[in-house]
Amino acid sequence: MFVPTGYINQTEVEKAIDQFIGTLGPEVARVRYNIGEDWSGDTSLYFRVVLADSVSGDITTFVDTAAGIRKAFFERLQPLENWGLFPYINFRSSAEQAELNDPKWA
Amino acid sequence: MAYHDDLLQLAFDLADKPGATQAELRRAVSTAYYALFHLLVSETTLNWSRNSSRTALGRMFDHKPMKKVSDRYRNPKSMPFTGEDQTIVSAVRLVAKSFVQLQDRRHIADYDSGTLWTPWEATEEVVRSLSAFEAWARSSTKTSHRNISSPS
Numbered sequence: 001m002f003v004p005t006g007y008i009n010q011t012e013v014e015k016a017i018d019q020f021i022g023t024l025g026p027e028v029a030r031v032r033y034n035i036g037e038d039w040s041g042d043t044s045l046y047f048r049v050v051l052a053d054s055v056s057g058d059i060t061t062f063v064d065t066a067a068g069i070r071k072a073f074f075e076r077l078q079p080l081e082n083w084g085l086f087p088y089i090n091f092r093s094s095a096e097q098a099e100l101n102d103p104k105w106a
Numbered sequence: 107m108a109y110h111d112d113l114l115q116l117a118f119d120l121a122d123k124p125g126a127t128q129a130e131l132r133r134a135v136s137t138a139y140y141a142l143f144h145l146l147v148s149e150t151t152l153n154w155s156r157n158s159s160r161t162a163l164g165r166m167f168d169h170k171p172m173k174k175v176s177d178r179y180r181n182p183k184s185m186p187f188t189g190e191d192q193t194i195v196s197a198v199r200l201v202a203k204s205f206v207q208l209q210d211r212r213h214i215a216d217y218d219s220g221t222l223w224t225p226w227e228a229t230e231e232v233v234r235s236l237s238a239f240e241a242w243a244r245s246s247t248k249t250s251h252r253n254i255s256s257p258s
Contacts (some may be wrong), residue, residue, distance in 0.1 A: 039213040041169055042177075062226055063233050074203065080181050088210050096224040 008043070008083050009099065010035065011071040017045075020077045027055045029064050029094050032105060046088045048105045056093035059085050110148055113141035114235060131223040132215040137237035139212035142205055145239060148170070149246070173209055176202035197245035204238035245252040 022033045029050040038044045046069070055065040070089050079085045097105050107115070120126065120134035127246050147167045151160040178184045179202040187195045214221050 042172055044210075056226075059226055059229055060144060063230050066230055067237075080177075081131050086177060086180075086206055088207055090211075090227065091230060092143060093226060095154065098202050100222055100224065 008085070013045075013083055013085070016082070020073075023076070024069065024072070026027075027052050027053070028069065035085070038086070040065050043085060045085045045087045046075075047073065047087060047092045049089060050097050050105060051091055051093050056095060060095060102106065108148065109144040110141050110239075113137050113144060114169040114232070114239065115233065117141055117232045121225060121232045129222060131225060131228040135208075135215035135223065135231045136187060136212045138232040142201075142208055142235045142238050143167075143169070143172070143241060146201075146205070149242070153256040165199055173206055176205045180206065182214070194245045197241040200241040201238045201245070204234050204241075208235060208238075 015025075017033060024031070029052045031050075032048045034046050036044060038048055049066070049069060049088050051065060051069075053061060055061050069091075073079070073089050077087070079087045092100075092105060114137075115139040117134045120130045120137065122233075123130055126134070147164045150163045154160050154163050180199055192225075207233060215223065
């Protein structure tokens with residue numbers, strides 16, 4: 001049975017995440033993240049991914065691109081397997097972020 | 107249409123509405139989660155032999171334990187499913203992953219008034235719920251076929 005890591009080395013986690021983000025393609029304009037607790041109190045990773053205009057022309061392309069990037073987070077970064085942290089991955093287009101000007105996504 | 111199908115359609119209608127308000131986008135996300143929640147409850151209670159007890163059984167489902175179970179199913183370390191049909195395993199993991207994410211988004215949509223939602227963000231959550239519905243249907247079909255072809 002899987003036993004979640006008792007503690008996590010935040011520096012190690014951040015280093016791995018930064019390396020992973022660097023491998024993402026040009027369809028990703030930027031990624032912001034933080035470690036926090038979800039509603040049930042479990043320590044989790046929260047990613048905010050801003051997609052480039054090139055994949056934000058229509059909702060279908062946006063959703064398909066988001067699905068592909070989400071898959072990469074789960075399969076290549078493997079935060080659940082490596083650190084016992086569930087990744088919550090949320091997406092916005094560059095245009096949406098420009099309109100909202102949300103500092104958490106900037 | 108089943109209740110969970112109605113909920114999913116409602117979520118789409120809310121997210122897709124031109125000029126949708128924040129209230130409508132929040133309801134879309136919340137409804138997308140509840141669509142998946144009720145699909146899983148419905149599918150589980152169908153296995154209960156006494157039809158008259160299914161509704162009462164359905165009311166016993168709790169969000170937090172369902173999240174914990176989904177967390178375990180999502181993780182190959184905790185549930186490796188060695189020797190199982192990996193297409194079914196993959197579909198079940200997708201349902202589990204979608205359930206956990208949608209549940210978190212539902213809490214933000216329902217309780218965090220400081221978070222603004224964009225129409226595309228809401229649509230993405232609704233599509234996630236739809237993908238989970240489709241994955242569940244794939245896994246159920248394959249499981250049924252396997253049971254039929256392997257009566258032992």
